[in-house]
Amino acid sequence: xxxxxxxxxxxxxxxxxxxxxxxxxxxxxxxxxxxxxxxxxxxxxxxxxxxxxxxxxxxxxxxxxxxxxxxxxxxxxxxxxxxxxxxxxxxxxxxxxxxxxxxxxxxxxxxxxxxxxxxxxxxxxxxxxxxxxxxxxxxxxxxxxxxxxxxxxxxxxxxxxxxxxxxxxxxxxxxxx
Amino acid sequence: xxxxxxxxxxxxxxxxxxxxxxxxxxxxxxxxxxxxxxxxxxxxxxxxxxxxxxxxxxxxxxxxxxxxxxxxxxxxxxxxxxxxxxxxxxxxxxxxxxxxxxxxxxxxxxxxxxxxxxxxxxxxxxxxxxxxxxxxxxxxxxxxxxxxxxxxxxxxxxxxxxx
Numbered sequence: 615x616x617x618x619x620x621x622x623x624x625x626x627x628x629x630x631x632x633x634x635x636x637x638x639x640x641x642x643x644x645x646x647x648x649x650x651x652x653x654x655x656x657x658x659x660x661x662x663x664x665x666x667x668x669x670x671x672x673x674x675x676x677x678x679x680x681x682x683x684x685x686x687x688x689x690x691x692x693x694x695x696x697x698x699x700x701x702x703x704x705x706x707x708x709x710x711x712x713x714x715x716x717x718x719x720x721x722x723x724x725x726x727x728x729x730x731x732x733x734x735x736x737x738x739x740x741x742x743x744x745x746x747x748x749x750x751x752x753x754x755x756x757x758x759x760x761x762x763x764x765x766x767x768x769x770x771x772x773x774x775x776x777x778x779x780x781x782x783x784x785x786x787x788x789x790x791x
Numbered sequence: 792x793x794x795x796x797x798x799x800x801x802x803x804x805x806x807x808x809x810x811x812x813x814x815x816x817x818x819x820x821x822x823x824x825x826x827x828x829x830x831x832x833x834x835x836x837x838x839x840x841x842x843x844x845x846x847x848x849x850x851x852x853x854x855x856x857x858x859x860x861x862x863x864x865x866x867x868x869x870x871x872x873x874x875x876x877x878x879x880x881x882x883x884x885x886x887x888x889x890x891x892x893x894x895x896x897x898x899x900x901x902x903x904x905x906x907x908x909x910x911x912x913x914x915x916x917x918x919x920x921x922x923x924x925x926x927x928x929x930x931x932x933x934x935x936x937x938x939x940x941x942x943x944x945x946x947x948x949x950x951x952x953x954x
Contacts (some may be wrong), residue, residue: 618950625946632801632809633942636808638817645810645844646818648837653829661833664821700934711826732935782798786859790794 624686710789874952881941
């Protein structure tokens, strides 16, 4: 594969990952989520749970694709010299790239919190043997978890949009930081 | 200015393509777990909101492209020019597709059947709804395919074009 073909392929994968992450999050948070309020809560819960399960697979795929396609892109652009030695920390290009990597790591951590901490709390059912107080307490835990998922999703979206801005500054300028 | 335009351009394509992919890979499979009546309600609400996001994304993508791409290179004799024109054609197809889905195909899914219809008329109305669902499926998948091609062509412009 020529350098140019590799560059197109890597850029394409990178943009697809951005599209799935950012576009998918906007669709889930600002289109699907508000629409859930028009159906009974039990159905809304089914929609929320099933859609989140499927969307998380896409999110993790996109998060995995970011560094893979990013590295491919970096090497196909022959930009290695611009980051040799301490240039990673001293040049605008290096600092912007470093900023993108750090923010990507934040997205991964937030994704892990949603997947392994908050989603299991939402998936547990309120059981009748626990009694009325138990069910109410369980519902309160679920509500709190749902609110936290929503908050983290919105924070992630802001971070992802900022990463896109940093990426655009690398592609169309010399970096932003 | 180029950075801002590049940012708007990337974000617009990401919103458009990612939204379509989420509809196809997330929302469509979830419909299996819901009663048809509820699917209808959610689908209708989502469609009303999503069409504006899709149209705004396309408008921003088109506007940013028009400003950031050098018009002097839009000639059919070069790979860059051919690719740029193909991008423009894809963009026009997508805009047409979104408008068709938003104002023709999607409303046809949600037509209410009059209670006074006879058995044969009701069967015919249901048949029309089934056809509308199939049409919507085809349109949405074609839309994603065109968007994927459009993004590939757009990305290739930075390396001189693909065609």
